[in-house]
Amino acid sequence: MEQRVIDTLRNVFELNGFIGIETRAVEQGSSLLKKGETSKEIYLLSRLQEVGHESDTPIEDRLGLHFDLTVPLSRYVVEHSGDLAFPFKRWQIQKVWRGERPQEGRFREFVQADIDVIGNGDLPDHYEVELPLVMVSALERLREFGLPKATVHANNRKLSEGFYRGLGLTDVEGVLREIDKLDKIGADEVAKLLVEGCGANENQARACLELAELTAANGADLAEKFDALCAKHDIAADSDAYVLARQGLDTLAMIVDEAARIRPGSVIADLKIARGLDYYTGSVYETFLDGAASLGSICSGGRYDNLASQGNKKYPGVGLSIGLSRLVSYMLHAAGAHANRVSPASVLVAVWNEADRSASNVIANQLRARGIAADVAPTAAKLGKQIKYADKLGVPYVWFPSDAAEDGVGDEVKNIITGDQQPADARSWEPDTVYARQTVTVEA
Amino acid sequence: MEQRVIDTLRNVFELNGFIGIETRAVEQGSSLLKKGETSKEIYLLSRLQEVGHESDTPIEDRLGLHFDLTVPLSRYVVEHSGDLAFPFKRWQIQKVWRGERPQEGRFREFVQADIDVIGNGDLPDHYEVELPLVMVSALERLREFGLPKATVHANNRKLSEGFYRGLGLTDVEGVLREIDKLDKIGADEVAKLLVEGCGANENQARACLELAELTAANGADLAEKFDALCAKHDIAADSDAYVLARQGLDTLAMIVDEAARIRPGSVIADLKIARGLDYYTGSVYETFLDGAASLGSICSGGRYDNLASQGNKKYPGVGLSIGLSRLVSYMLHAAGAHANRVSPASVLVAVWNEADRSASNVIANQLRARGIAADVAPTAAKLGKQIKYADKLGVPYVWFPSDAAEDGVGDEVKNIITGDQQPADARSWEPDTVYARQTVTVEA
Numbered sequence: 001m002e003q004r005v006i007d008t009l010r011n012v013f014e015l016n017g018f019i020g021i022e023t024r025a026v027e028q029g030s031s032l033l034k035k036g037e038t039s040k041e042i043y044l045l046s047r048l049q050e051v052g053h054e055s056d057t058p059i060e061d062r063l064g065l066h067f068d069l070t071v072p073l074s075r076y077v078v079e080h081s082g083d084l085a086f087p088f089k090r091w092q093i094q095k096v097w098r099g100e101r102p103q104e105g106r107f108r109e110f111v112q113a114d115i116d117v118i119g120n121g122d123l124p125d126h127y128e129v130e131l132p133l134v135m136v137s138a139l140e141r142l143r144e145f146g147l148p149k150a151t152v153h154a155n156n157r158k159l160s161e162g163f164y165r166g167l168g169l170t171d172v173e174g175v176l177r178e179i180d181k182l183d184k185i186g187a188d189e190v191a192k193l194l195v196e197g198c199g200a201n202e203n204q205a206r207a208c209l210e211l212a213e214l215t216a217a218n219g220a221d222l223a224e225k226f227d228a229l230c231a232k233h234d235i236a237a238d239s240d241a242y243v244l245a246r247q248g249l250d251t252l253a254m255i256v257d258e259a260a261r262i263r264p265g266s267v268i269a270d271l272k273i274a275r276g277l278d279y280y281t282g283s284v285y286e287t288f289l290d291g292a293a294s295l296g297s298i299c300s301g302g303r304y305d306n307l308a309s310q311g312n313k314k315y316p317g318v319g320l321s322i323g324l325s326r327l328v329s330y331m332l333h334a335a336g337a338h339a340n341r342v343s344p345a346s347v348l349v350a351v352w353n354e355a356d357r358s359a360s361n362v363i364a365n366q367l368r369a370r371g372i373a374a375d376v377a378p379t380a381a382k383l384g385k386q387i388k389y390a391d392k393l394g395v396p397y398v399w400f401p402s403d404a405a406e407d408g409v410g411d412e413v414k415n416i417i418t419g420d421q422q423p424a425d426a427r428s429w430e431p432d433t434v435y436a437r438q439t440v441t442v443e444a
Numbered sequence: 445m446e447q448r449v450i451d452t453l454r455n456v457f458e459l460n461g462f463i464g465i466e467t468r469a470v471e472q473g474s475s476l477l478k479k480g481e482t483s484k485e486i487y488l489l490s491r492l493q494e495v496g497h498e499s500d501t502p503i504e505d506r507l508g509l510h511f512d513l514t515v516p517l518s519r520y521v522v523e524h525s526g527d528l529a530f531p532f533k534r535w536q537i538q539k540v541w542r543g544e545r546p547q548e549g550r551f552r553e554f555v556q557a558d559i560d561v562i563g564n565g566d567l568p569d570h571y572e573v574e575l576p577l578v579m580v581s582a583l584e585r586l587r588e589f590g591l592p593k594a595t596v597h598a599n600n601r602k603l604s605e606g607f608y609r610g611l612g613l614t615d616v617e618g619v620l621r622e623i624d625k626l627d628k629i630g631a632d633e634v635a636k637l638l639v640e641g642c643g644a645n646e647n648q649a650r651a652c653l654e655l656a657e658l659t660a661a662n663g664a665d666l667a668e669k670f671d672a673l674c675a676k677h678d679i680a681a682d683s684d685a686y687v688l689a690r691q692g693l694d695t696l697a698m699i700v701d702e703a704a705r706i707r708p709g710s711v712i713a714d715l716k717i718a719r720g721l722d723y724y725t726g727s728v729y730e731t732f733l734d735g736a737a738s739l740g741s742i743c744s745g746g747r748y749d750n751l752a753s754q755g756n757k758k759y760p761g762v763g764l765s766i767g768l769s770r771l772v773s774y775m776l777h778a779a780g781a782h783a784n785r786v787s788p789a790s791v792l793v794a795v796w797n798e799a800d801r802s803a804s805n806v807i808a809n810q811l812r813a814r815g816i817a818a819d820v821a822p823t824a825a826k827l828g829k830q831i832k833y834a835d836k837l838g839v840p841y842v843w844f845p846s847d848a849a850e851d852g853v854g855d856e857v858k859n860i861i862t863g864d865q866q867p868a869d870a871r872s873w874e875p876d877t878v879y880a881r882q883t884v885t886v887e888a
Binding site for chain 2: 002003014015016017018019020022024025026041042043044045046047048049051052054055059065085087089095097099100108109119124126130258261262342343344345348354357358361364368371372373374375376378379389392393395
């Protein structure tokens with residue numbers, strides 16, 4: 001299942017011109033620690049010979065496992081900047097590791113599927129609508145596996161920051177962090193936290209909540225409602241704070257209007273989206289599935305202007321990341337499916353006795369040469385046992401080679417689901433596609 | 445390149461009925477340490493919060509990264525034995541890590557591609573010829589990427605052990621270890637080491653070398669020459685040592701005869717193959733490429749009867765493993781190719797000015813809907829700059845949307861390699877397959 005999902009995503013990303021890269025799992029501690037907040041979740045490595053002396057090496061000089069695919073991308077872009085054509089659009093689907101205590105539904109090791117576009121010095125803002133739309137079309141393709149419809153919720157850091165500063169608040173990170181809890185703990189609790197922890201008075205706290213709860217049908221509606229809110233809270237249109245907010249607003253309005261034009265209902269403005277990571281500098285995205293609110297965001301990201309740099313050269317980027325392991329778990333659960341150990345083979349070729357095994361091998365090879373996956377019975381056991389083996393493996397057909405001892409009877413193939421048995425020739429027979437196996441990669 | 449190689453291997457493995465599994469990269473120290481010899485190369489993990497206290501936890505209770513795919517398979521089989529249909533045939537292609545000091549051409553992190561078949565209690569010996577043949581057919585498919593012909597060299601531990609014991613030698617592991625150096629240091633040096641370190645006298649050492657250098661055209665020839673060697677060194681045909689050796693000989697003779705029948709020249713008997721790992725109990729395999737002796741074995745394995753067990757139940761197995769990263773490095777080097785950052789896109793759609801970007805997006809989406817990977821120019825720069833961007837990305841076609849300002853001129857597409865420019869319709873145009881891009885995954 002996961003493998004088919006990965007193949008589907010890869011196909012969509014490449015259709016959109018993203019280049020696949022793979023980076024090593026192991027990065028320098030100094031790279032991993034840059035990103036602040038999540039640093040507590042890093043797994044550090046030590047060679048067996050170093051046990052007992054690990055602490056001799058400063059953490060920055062030790063090696064650790066990457067905990068996301070953005071930090072490795074930053075390193076990669078800086079290292080290969082001379083060879084890359086910018087803007088550099090890349091997809092990357094790999095495992096990441098978090099050194100946290102495992103909880104139910106949270107893995108220490110999981111797969112992320114990321115797309116990012118990185119500019120050299122600058123990066124046009126049309127990518128801020130194009131990248132979420134690529135993710136939407138990828139998630140749309142996953143609906144064939146039972147995934148519900150996905151909607152991207154977009155916001156903009158500049159909009160929030162400008163508004164908070166316009167209100168006279170200075171602890172912007174703090175306010176964002178509390179607003180992020182809105183869906184979990186409700187407006188009253190958030191207001192309390194804003195007053196207690198972020199230096200807001202009751203009015204300022206309520207204004208932050210009004211912004212978070214603002215909804216709009218389109219870009220113009222959004223701008224109108226935002227301006228009304230600013231007027232209500234005395235944020236002057238010529239203030240630095242308003243100018244900053246307006247930059248964010250214009251980008252967000254462009255995103256929702258352009259997305260509505262190309263794929264209506266795929267991206268909406270949601271002004272309570274805050275995102276925990278402090279490296280986002282503009283657009284931020286979270287993605288929710290219809291009827292799966294408890295799952296939280298399944299695909300998140302944003303624009304970051306300061307993550308990668310080399311001297312005074314900057315590499316701004318826009319990217320989104322799907323938490324693939326969680327998503328696949330959900331799909332398996334929601335679809336009522338489970339990862340059963342199913343053979344990719346369509347056919348099990350029976351073996352009458354060990355001396356005739358090579359005849360069965362010849363048949364299997366004829367089928368394989370025509371792209372039909374085939375297995376051969378492990379032993380010349382009683383026929384019932386061979387059919388039972390096929391059944392346990394989920395192989396729908398059992399092939400009976402012509403028995404040399406029984407004159408005049410040619411090869412036959414039995415569909416063990418329907419019981420139907422027919423004469424067949426390994427050079428031309430095709431399985432009924434209804435029963436042909438799908439390729440399945442099993443989780444562990 | 446690596447991705448295409450992986451896709452090819454996966455296809456061959458699944459055509460042969462192997463089930464794909466993926467196991468977590470992280471295993472318990474107690475599992476990882478079981479395997480003895482390579483244990484020094486393990487990377488152990490510690491959470492960032494544990495730094496300075498790592499040694500409080502015994503190594504067995506710590507977590508480490510898997511260094512091969514056999515140890516995880518053993519754990520997997522024991523854990524899921526109730527759900528699996530035995531014999532369980534699985535393929536697995538994943539990264540592994542070795543905590544060794546990096547040297548040139550040796551990676552700390554690399555990809556292995558393994559196939560194994562695991563029996564419950566017993567395992568028929570026909571798998572000892574079938575699995576190397578699956579690997580041969582997989583390697584054969586890689587010849588389209590420039591890989592030379594591969595030949596599997598097979599030996600059998602029982603054959604070697606029986607012969608050594610028949611000679612009166614008891615340090616079987618020691619003798620195997622020294623014989624393994626034959627190609628590197630030559631017969632005289634190996635003889636010296638056998639005398640100095642393994643308790644052999646000059647005659648016994650020479651006899652071991654005679655066995656290692658024995659070659660045979662087929663199974664009968666092998667048996668005849670082996671029996672002559674035993675007679676020469678007074679190993680009685682009714683001795684326990686000979687009986688053991690003869691078991692191994694019979695299996696090896698079956699392997700070379702059966703392989704010669706199915707795929708002549710693919711598997712040969714090579715009695716100096718020893719394999720370093722002490723868990724092999726029967727057949728052992730190494731695989732060499734024509735004209736690439738210095739590369740050493742690219743695909744190795746064998747039969748192991750005692751690796752996985754649960755109480756007094758045993759799970760014997762046969763498996764082979766390709767060191768994929770090394771192989772891909774070699775292929776890139778040998779083919780004179782290099783991992784260039786090439787876009788998967790066949791077409792770059794030009795943008796005349798930012799106001800017309802959406803028209804270009806519509807064209808790109810029409811192409812994508814028909815499976816043609818397309819990119820859109822990042823900015824409405826001068827046309828020369830847009831073509832240069834396509835060229836740098838390796839995109840062969842640039843699409844010129846009809847310019848609304850220029851009446852009567854429709855869409856045109858330019859092949860920037862040949863310079864040919866033609867009218868085109870995004871709903872029907874097809875790229876010339878000669879210039880259509882291949883999907884490329886870049887290494888880092």
